[in-house]
Amino acid sequence: MGERVVEVRDLRKSYGELEAVRGISFNVDRGEVFAMLGPNGAGKTTTTEILEGYRTRGAGDVRVLGHDPAKRERALKERVGIVLQSTGIDPFLTVTETIEMYAGYYPSRRPTEEVIEVVGLTEKRATRVNKLSGGQQRRLDVAIALAGDPELLFLDEPTTGFDPGARRNAWEVVKNLIAIGKTVFLTTHFMDEAQYLADRVVVIADGLIVAEGPPASIAGREQMRTRIRFRLHDGAPDPGDRVHRLADGTHELQVEAGETTKTVHDLTGWALDHGLELEALEITLPTLEDVYLQLTGSEVGT
Amino acid sequence: MNDVALTARQVRYTNRAFWRNPQAAFFTFAFPLMFLVIFTALFGGGTVIFHGLPFNQSTYYVAGMSAFAIVTACYTNLAISVTFQRDAGILKRTRGTPLPGYDYLAARVAHAIMMAVILVAICSAFGATFYHATIPGGIALLETFVVVLVGAGSFAALGLALTAVIPNADAAPAVVNATILPLLFVSGVFIPIGSNAPRWVDVLGKAFPVRHLVEAYLGAYYGKPFFDFSWSDVVVVALWGIGGLLFAARRFSWEPRH
Numbered sequence: 039m040g041e042r043v044v045e046v047r048d049l050r051k052s053y054g055e056l057e058a059v060r061g062i063s064f065n066v067d068r069g070e071v072f073a074m075l076g077p078n079g080a081g082k083t084t085t086t087e088i089l090e091g092y093r094t095r096g097a098g099d100v101r102v103l104g105h106d107p108a109k110r111e112r113a114l115k116e117r118v119g120i121v122l123q124s125t126g127i128d129p130f131l132t133v134t135e136t137i138e139m140y141a142g143y144y145p146s147r148r149p150t151e152e153v154i155e156v157v158g159l160t161e162k163r164a165t166r167v168n169k170l171s172g173g174q175q176r177r178l179d180v181a182i183a184l185a186g187d188p189e190l191l192f193l194d195e196p197t198t199g200f201d202p203g204a205r206r207n208a209w210e211v212v213k214n215l216i217a218i219g220k221t222v223f224l225t226t227h228f229m230d231e232a233q234y235l236a237d238r239v240v241v242i243a244d245g246l247i248v249a250e251g252p253p254a255s256i257a258g259r260e261q262m263r264t265r266i267r268f269r270l271h272d273g274a275p276d277p278g279d280r281v282h283r284l285a286d287g288t289h290e291l292q293v294e295a296g297e298t299t300k301t302v303h304d305l306t307g308w309a310l311d312h313g314l315e316l317e318a319l320e321i322t323l324p325t326l327e328d329v330y331l332q333l334t335g336s337e338v339g340t
Numbered sequence: 341m342n343d344v345a346l347t348a349r350q351v352r353y354t355n356r357a358f359w360r361n362p363q364a365a366f367f368t369f370a371f372p373l374m375f376l377v378i379f380t381a382l383f384g385g386g387t388v389i390f391h392g393l394p395f396n397q398s399t400y401y402v403a404g405m406s407a408f409a410i411v412t413a414c415y416t417n418l419a420i421s422v423t424f425q426r427d428a429g430i431l432k433r434t435r436g437t438p439l440p441g442y443d444y445l446a447a448r449v450a451h452a453i454m455m456a457v458i459l460v461a462i463c464s465a466f467g468a469t470f471y472h473a474t475i476p477g478g479i480a481l482l483e484t485f486v487v488v489l490v491g492a493g494s495f496a497a498l499g500l501a502l503t504a505v506i507p508n509a510d511a512a513p514a515v516v517n518a519t520i521l522p523l524l525f526v527s528g529v530f531i532p533i534g535s536n537a538p539r540w541v542d543v544l545g546k547a548f549p550v551r552h553l554v555e556a557y558l559g560a561y562y563g564k565p566f567f568d569f570s571w572s573d574v575v576v577v578a579l580w581g582i583g584g585l586l587f588a589a590r591r592f593s594w595e596p597r598h
Contacts (some may be wrong), residue, residue, distance in 0.1 A: 057512045074486060090436060091436070092432070092435070092436070092595070112440070115436065115437060115438040116438045118436075120433070122429060122433060122436070125428050125429065126425075126428045126429020126430040126431075126433050127355050127430065128353075128430055129361075130356075130357040130358075130360035130361050130424075131353065131357055131360075135353070135356070138445045139350075139353045140437060142341070142346075142349055143346070143438045143439040144437075144438060144547040145438075166360070182381065182433070186437070186438070289422060332446070
């Protein structure tokens with residue numbers, strides 16, 4: 039296990055009557071991409087802003103790079119980069135000027151050209167901020183956070199409001215950060231984002247952590263059943279007891295982890311023996327979304 | 341970098357952004373000069389009585405607009421612009437960097453003072469060229485300079501303090517104008533307050549800092565026999581500034597107010 043970059047013990051925070059965070063604990067290790075996944079209002083931003091030093095905690099213990107962030111020490115801020123949920127950049131400076139202005143606050147810094155390249159704004163480096171698209175401004179947000187060569191980067195819902203193409207681009211930016219060895223604390227309410235980027239995920243719902251683990255196996259995901267679906271034309275023989283016919287006429291078969299290959303083999307063998315075509319054959323592993331909906335089910339969509 | 345170097349560096353970026361914002365640059369710079377031309381064109385031919393002596397109104401307006409320029413550059417512009425930056429999340433972002441908050445605000449204030457000094461210089465040159473307002477020398481010039489610096493610093497502090505009560509950027513111009521326009525009218529900026537002014541205007545004006553700024557400026561810039569320069573006016577302006585600074589230190593918000 040690597041060095042602890044973030045340590046949180048029994049963190050609590052209330053706003054008046056509302057308990058936004060109700061006692062959560064987790065660690066983030068150096069070099070890791072840690073994602074906090076949860077629906078809106080789950081307590082993600084509150085937790086993040088406590089770690090960033092914007093909010094004071096109600097109770098519990100928080101350490102970021104060995105510091106208490108509530109003290110707002112300059113020594114800590116020099117080692118951390120923050121991408122807030124909403125962007126806020128002076129509209130009248132250019133991309134290069136903006137990055138250089140922020141870089142000047144830090145004792146160590148990355149070369150401006152390199153930072154611009156990491157976020158893919160090279161062609162826009164002489165453009166004023168108010169002429170950038172929303173997605174480009176978001177990338178500039180990341181560039182600013184990188185300018186001081188931070189050890190730890192906070193990304194609070196970095197792709198909310200992006201179109202799918204822009205999200206893909208943003209993910210590549212984060213992948214680049216990982217490649218240069220940054221520790222990343224990410225919050226998101228997109229399952230695919232956590233799946234694609236994170237080494238480890240905590241799912242937070244209603245101020246509590248409901249699951250923690252790598253995206254591939256969180257909450258027993260690898261133990262969940264694989265779903266096989268297909269269609270048969272009318273008059274085909276009965277495929278057997280294990281196959282259920284769904285309301286839309288699709289046949290579905292659910293198998294335990296580790297049985298998928300054999301089951302598919304048996305099924306296609308059976309179809310070949312009978313001269314049948316398994317139309318629209320689909321094999322679905324349980325997605326992180328399935329896990330997430332199961333874990334946060336009562337809070338989602340209400 | 342130490343605080344002074346960080347602040348100086350920040351002033352340069354503030355200045356660059358300022359000149360690229362056409363509204364800020366226009367309203368801060370064009371307004372006082374425009375008003376100077378309009379007021380002198382309308383009322384410049386008349387005279388107003390000070391200490392029993394007739395004083396040329398167009399000459400008077402050079403001082404009035406210099407005071408107005410100080411208020412515009414420091415109070416009005418700073419309060420609106422900082423509120424905008426707060427609501428846009430720029431202040432919050434800055435707060436997350438190692439740049440100390442007071443360095444950032446010191447840079448904003450220093451830049452506003454610089455703008456005020458430049459504006460007063462332009463008004464003075466304009467006045468000397470067109471309105472017989474001779475630029476003083478020696479001690480009087482030094483006194484004028486002190487009045488400008490104290491006035492600019494104090495109104496900048498009051499501008500920062502005001503942001504703490506402005507709910508959002510949309511409301512900023514309305515709140516700023518509601519607080520300053522009536523004072524500008526009763527303080528001798530747009531209308532000279534001569535010896536024959538109503539008593540309530542006199543009393544009301546002297547309760548607030550704008551009138552003292554105008555009096556101090558007139559006293560320093562033109563002096564006797566029409567005006568008396570009194571350090572007490574400068575002290576009153578400075579005390580308002582200190583009050584503004586203390587209020588801002590306690591109540592200034594780096595994040596949008598909800």
